Amino acid sequence: MQIPAFTGELEDWSTLNSSIGFPELLIGNGASLAVWRKFAYFSLFDEAQTTRNRPLSPTELSVFRALDTSNFEQVLSALKNSIRVNAALTINSSSPRHRYFAIKEALIHAVRSVHIPWSQMQASSLTRINSALSQYQTVYSGNYDLLNYWAVMQNQDAFEEMFRGPDSTFDLGNNARQSSATRMLYLHGGMHLVKNIDGSTRILNSSESTLLASFAINQLGDIPLFVNEGSSADKLKAIRSSDYLSFCYSQLSQPKETLCIFGHNLAAQDQHLVQALLQAGLKTLAISIYPHNPLFIQQQKQHYANLFVGQDVELRFFDALSHPLGHPELRVAVTPAQ
Numbered sequence: 535m536q537i538p539a540f541t542g543e544l545e546d547w548s549t550l551n552s553s554i555g556f557p558e559l560l561i562g563n564g565a566s567l568a569v570w571r572k573f574a575y576f577s578l579f580d581e582a583q584t585t586r587n588r589p590l591s592p593t594e595l596s597v598f599r600a601l602d603t604s605n606f607e608q609v610l611s612a613l614k615n616s617i618r619v620n621a622a623l624t625i626n627s628s629s630p631r632h633r634y635f636a637i638k639e640a641l642i643h644a645v646r647s648v649h650i651p652w653s654q655m656q657a658s659s660l661t662r663i664n665s666a667l668s669q670y671q672t673v674y675s676g677n678y679d680l681l682n683y684w685a686v687m688q689n690q691d692a693f694e695e696m697f698r699g700p701d702s703t704f705d706l707g708n709n710a711r712q713s714s715a716t717r718m719l720y721l722h723g724g725m726h727l728v729k730n731i732d733g734s735t736r737i738l739n740s741s742e743s744t745l746l747a748s749f750a751i752n753q754l755g756d757i758p759l760f761v762n763e764g765s766s767a768d769k770l771k772a773i774r775s776s777d778y779l780s781f782c783y784s785q786l787s788q789p790k791e792t793l794c795i796f797g798h799n800l801a802a803q804d805q806h807l808v809q810a811l812l813q814a815g816l817k818t819l820a821i822s823i824y825p826h827n828p829l830f831i832q833q834q835k836q837h838y839a840n841l842f843v844g845q846d847v848e849l850r851f852f853d854a855l856s857h858p859l860g861h862p863e864l865r866v867a868v869t870p871a872q
């Protein structure tokens with residue numbers, strides 16, 4: 535395979551950032567992989583079908599097929615609505631309720647099978663991530679795991695997460711910046727976010743150590759709000775159905791001069807993010823690449839160049855290991871038992 539023009543060399547992040555300045559950051563799964571390699575799973579939906587503890591049954595999979603989705607939030611919401619409608623019409627059917635809890639349980643086990651346990655996260659690592667994130671005016675997270683949330687909790691005063699008021703619910707009419715703190719926007723939702731009955735989004739107030747288990751409450755309650763897997767069109771559809779996710783997406787597409795991308799491959803299923811970046815009219819885009827070998831670096835450069843071909847944007851490529859979020863000391867070893 536011939537790679538035209540591009541070299542196998544990468545810039546140093548500190549030098550690049552000092553010369554240009556990047557006030558906004560978009561992070562992807564590569565940032566999570568820098569900490570825990572089990573985040574390399576391809577599909578949470580696939581994990582839920584193969585997890586040892588409680589996989590999705592053929593009956594439960596039929597619900598996903600009927601709704602033509604692999605998104606747990608959409609399926610759980612549909613079943614919850616079915617339960618409420620049946621109750622209103624006095625229809626005596628326990629099947630939707632049983633499927634609701636079975637699918638939620640499968641989701642719990644799938645998440646736990648890939649997520650780093652709270653007990654293995656070093657406070658020093660979370661502090662390091664907190665410090666790295668707080669250097670930006672705005673951070674857009676394309677991940678729905680808890681790493682960024684755990685890191686933010688180390689120094690909440692340095693961040694603005696948009697969930698204001700006593701009920702910690704996002705209010706579209708109250709979204710103006712209130713301080714110079716780093717604004718954290720979760721583009722695809724997160725495991726710490728839930729959908730209220732009225733469709734609004736609330737952030738959970740669970741402690742860091744219990745949040746990973748918070749889905750396990752055996753009642754017809756909160757539905758986790760995160761956009762998982764599916765095509766780019768499916769993801770955008772899910773984003774449009776939430777006022778919070780729509781707001782985050784609109785902020786990414788607002789005009790901006792520069793942006794740093796760390797750990798995000800911008801694959802086919804993330805074409806909606808590429809469209810937002812194109813709409814933003816960027817002049818300079820700094821993109822991290824893991825330095826596997828020169829050929830890999832050349833291929834990655836070509837991949838990103840193809841995404842922005844014909845656009846008046848300068849692409850600058852830097853070594854992921856030179857960025858604070860890619861520091862090798864963040865890596866937590868996975869034991870065979872895990």
